[in-house]
Amino acid sequence: SSRVRKDRLGTASAWLGANRRAIILIIVAVSVILRIIYFVEINASPLLWQHRWDKSDMNHFDQWARDIAKGDWLTRRPTVPMHSWQKQIATDYLKEHPDRAEALTKEAAAMSPPGEPANLLLVKWAGGLTFYQEPLYAYLMAVTYKIFGGDHRWVFLWQLILGVLTNVLIYLLARRMFGDLVGTVAGALAVLCSPMMFYELILLRESLIVFTGFLLLSLVTRAGDRDTLLWWLFTGVAFGVAFTLKSTFAPLAIGLMALTAYNLRGRRESLIRSLGGMTGGLAIGLLPLVTRNLLVSLPPITTAGSAVTTFIQTNAAGYPSYLHGFVLNAEDI
Numbered sequence: 001s002s003r004v005r006k007d008r009l010g011t012a013s014a015w016l017g018a019n020r021r022a023i024i025l026i027i028v029a030v031s032v033i034l035r036i037i038y039f040v041e042i043n044a045s046p047l048l049w050q051h052r053w054d055k056s057d058m059n060h061f062d063q064w065a066r067d068i069a070k071g072d073w074l075t076r077r078p079t080v081p082m083h084s085w086q087k088q089i090a091t092d093y094l095k096e097h098p099d100r101a102e103a104l105t106k107e108a109a110a111m112s113p114p115g116e117p118a119n120l121l122l123v124k125w126a127g128g129l130t131f132y133q134e135p136l137y138a139y140l141m142a143v144t145y146k147i148f149g150g151d152h153r154w155v156f157l158w159q160l161i162l163g164v165l166t167n168v169l170i171y172l173l174a175r176r177m178f179g180d181l182v183g184t185v186a187g188a189l190a191v192l193c194s195p196m197m198f199y200e201l202i203l204l205r206e207s208l209i210v211f212t213g214f215l216l217l218s219l220v221t222r223a224g225d226r227d228t229l230l231w232w233l234f235t236g237v238a239f240g241v242a243f244t245l246k247s248t249f250a251p252l253a254i255g256l257m258a259l260t261a262y263n264l265r266g267r268r269e270s271l272i273r274s275l276g277g278m279t280g281g282l283a284i285g286l287l288p289l290v291t292r293n294l295l296v297s298l299p300p301i302t303t304a305g306s307a308v309t310t311f312i313q314t315n316a317a318g319y320p321s322y323l324h325g326f327v328l329n330a331e332d333i
Contacts, residue, residue, distance in 0.1 A: 009181060016180040027171055027187045031164040035197065039160065042201050043153070051152065051203040055083050058203040061133070062152065065141035069150070073142075074292055080122040080132050080306075090118035126305030129296045134303045135289070136245040137205035152203060159200040162211040167191050169214040176221060205245060212242050212249070220256050223277075224263070227270055232277025239278065240285015247303050253282070 016023060042048055051058035060081035068075065080086065094101040094117060104117040111120075126132050141155050148154040170190040175183025190196065199206040219238050223231040239256075242249040257278055264271040290300040313319065 013179055013181040016184050020175075020180070023184055023187065024168060024171065027167050027191055028164060030191050031167050034191070035160045035163065035200070038197060038201060039156065047201075048153075054081075057081065057133075061138050061141060061203050061205075064132075064138045065145055066150065068139060068142035069145040074295055075131065075135070076129065076296060078123055078126075078129055078132060078305075080119060080126050082116075082119055082122075086122055087118060090121050093121065094118060125309070127298075127302070127308075129298055130302050130305040132305050134244055134246055135292075136241065137208060140208075141203070155203060156201050159207050163197060163200045163207055166196070166207075166211045166214055169211070169218055173214060173217055173221070209246050212238075212245055213252070216242060216249070216252065216256065220260065223274070224260065227273065229273050229277045232274045233281040233284075236278035236281020236283075237285040238281070240282045240287075243286065244289050244303065247307075 050056070051062045053059055060079075064075070064079070067077065067079075094104070100121075101117060104120050108115040108117045108120045140158075141152075144154050144158070145152075167187060167190040171183050171187030173183075174186035178186075196207070196210060199210075216235075216238055219231075219235040223235045239249070239253040242253070257275065260274050260278070261271060264274055286301065289303065293300050293302050
């Protein structure tokens, strides 16, 4: 009966609540074991080097990070990946505008080392010195390369570690919001979620984005419990740093700040402390981005020059929205 079922669920939840530390240890242990197996398999296969495919975003992040590690810490020589669709658009444009092609050829030849007119055109379209993608991931890779000598497996290492921490965060958040039973089930599902683990051994920022999303939720809930200026400030810093990883974190930050304001309505001191702390922390988190942009004469908060092309293409009238992924129609650009 439903009563017996509720009693059993209550008993299970109580037992899990009494063994929380063991549950966390199991999640960590199984997560680590699975990732060791995964790394051993990838390390012995050509998939370890898939970022060498120059038509991939993996290759773009890798080359960008290596340029930074070599000394271009302000990314004063920006590049745009020459994927086939980008090359097609640039080539067609230069054929239709010979005067522009001649000027870009001269400008590219004067660069050190010499560049390509098509790539230079795409750089200008993407905003010149504006980052082509949000910069945090490339800079984390660059620091890793600078310290450990350029072996991308060190990047894989911290991505795997963050994957383990992501599983723990999922367990903790679900347990906090829905109880021990739901938390344990959520943790188990996270541990066994192969797509999440897949991204930890490729040079893309998806695994870091997942970790950051759950970290932000955890920080907001913890800051709400502690309700101290320091915790709210730290949460705001995390919001700012997250924006430099992926600008789509901005709506999440705005939503969480609005939710916090709603929850603290009627508590003036807490409201001022929370919103003031998060706003100040946000400014601190964005300071490296603002500083770099000002040094290269760009607007303070500018990221992702690729956004313009992507927005135009994916919002064109004929874009096949029923398909997953990026589909090019050069006539729309």
